[in-house]
Structure formats: structure tokens, C-alpha cells
Amino acid sequence: MKNYFDKFPDSYLESSRRRIQTPSAFARSAFFYVQETGYLKLRESHVASRKNLESYLVVLVLSGSGVLMYDGILYELQKGSCFFIDCMVPYYHQSSETDPWELIWVHFNGSSSREYYQYFAANSAPAFLPADFDTLRQKLTGLLDLNENSDFQTEINSARLIVDILSILLQDITESREEKYPGRLKMTEVKKYLDEHYTEKFSLDELSERFFLSKYHLSREFHLYYGTTLNQYVISRRLTQAKKLLRFSALTLEEIARGCGFYDASYLNRQFKNSEGITASEFRKKWKN
Secondary structure (H helix, E strand, O other): OOOOOOOOOOOEOOOOEEEEOOOOHHHHHHOEEEEEEEEEEEOOOOEEEEOOOOOEEEEEEEEOOEEEEEOOEEEEEOOOOEEEEEOOOOEEEEEOOOOOOEEEEEEEEEOOHHHHHHHHHHHOOOEEOOOOHHHHHHHHHHHHHHOOOOOHHHHHHHHHHHHHHHHHHHHHHHHHHHHHOOOHHHHHHHHHHHHHHOOOOOOHHHHHHHOOOOHHHHHHHHHHHHOOOHHHHHHHHHHHHHHHHHHHOOOOHHHHHHHHOOOOHHHHHHHHHHHHOOOHHHHHHHOOO
8 A cells, every 4th residue: 555655765665554534424423533743764854834724633653753733833842742733823844954753643633622632732832852752652553553444343442532532631741730830739729628518608808818719810710720710610610519409309399408508499401401401390301210
């Protein structure tokens, strides 16, 4: 099978390979799907440049070095580097002339690709050093090997592997952010307190006094660290407890509301409607054993 590197045949080793896929209509509508996946080992420097491409790209540098220019910023890449980008944004990547690189990559789209990317981009630079290089390499290699075939089973398993790859990337940046974040211990204390007292009346004034932080600083830092507001977090905890009681107890709505911090059934129903699209009573009926 051709490897589709014919534009620069003298630049790469014969072990290089590329697989291009056209997803089925169902895969395009329901799955993450592969557009292209490949492995490249260069003999000499090479530039790849694109823009306005409806694709997301994950590249892992297996050896060698080079650069990525993305959204007007230059990033230096080395063995172990990874980058995750939206290919609608102009970019190019170029291998070093003295240390040509070895890459494995996947172009993909579909499902919630945009949402995954937006979360990643909000929390990380496009290029970074993944903590679990070996697992990421294994997943990308498995995806490339899998796409030697083109059938529905390949699409199903490719979607699973893309989720695995994205999960590794998001977990990596989340753990890195937590380790580097200077206020993590204080925010951990705040969250622990809320977990233990979410059924009680919530007061930002009382919380800021308890932890010796201004209301603005406390609200901003909690949202930065956990990705949700203090109020949203408390409501989520209350709703989760209410769901358990609605399903597995004989308590009335009023009793559940008071026990979870909603104080009356009307407020409980409003919060359920906002979160679940149905009232607490409807939730109980639908999930009744």
C-alpha cells in the first residue's frame, strides 16, 4: 500500500506510513472519527503548513526536534513533546535540520471534538510535555494500526481510542494545573467544607470570613480551580443528594427539599427543571423501581 508521502520521497524513511479515512454517515454524526493518522520518520527537515481545515490534530514527537507555529506563537518541540490544535487556525510545524524528527499523529473530528478542544485550550498551551508519554504513544500507535482497515468495526474502535487519547490529554493538564496552582490547598479546604455543609444555608459572606479570603478572590479562585462557581457546586451537590432520596426513600418532596438545603418543594422543582429539564416529581416517577 502507498504511504502517500510522494511529494517529498527522499525526506522520509520507508517505515513512514499514512492512513486516510472517509467516515460513514453514521460515524460522522455519532462518533469521533479519524480523518488521517500516520507515522513519519524524517531524514531531513520538512515543513507542513495549513489553515481553515475542519480538523483537530494531535501530534506526539517520538524523537528529534522541531517547532510549531500556531496562532502567531512559536513553540519549540523535542522528544516527548505533544501538541493538540484546531486546524482552522493557521499553523505550520517544521522539523529541525540537524535533528529531524519522528512523529505519530491523528487528524480527527466529530462528536464533541470542539468541546474537548475548547476545554483543553482554556487550560493549556497547545504544545506541552505529557506526563504519560508511553501510554499516549501506545494509544496513537494502536489507532494507526487499527486504521489499516476501513470498516464499521474500525470506526467503533477508533472512536474509543480517540476518547482514550483525549482523556489522557485532559487528565494530564488537569493534574499539572493542580500541582502548579498556588492556592490549591486553600481551595481543597473550601471544597471539603462545602461537601460537608452543602445542606446548610449557603452564604458567601460567611464562607469568605471562615477562610480569610475576600468574596471576589474566593469566587474567582474556586471557579478557576474547579471549573464551576461556588453556587453551582453547592446546587449540584444538593441535586445529587435529592436524586438519591427521590429514588430510594419514601420521603415527601418537602422533606427531601428541607433535607438537601432547598428548603421547599417549589425551589427544589425549579432547580430540577433547570438542571434536568423535568421536575423532581417527574424524576421520581421516571426512575421509580
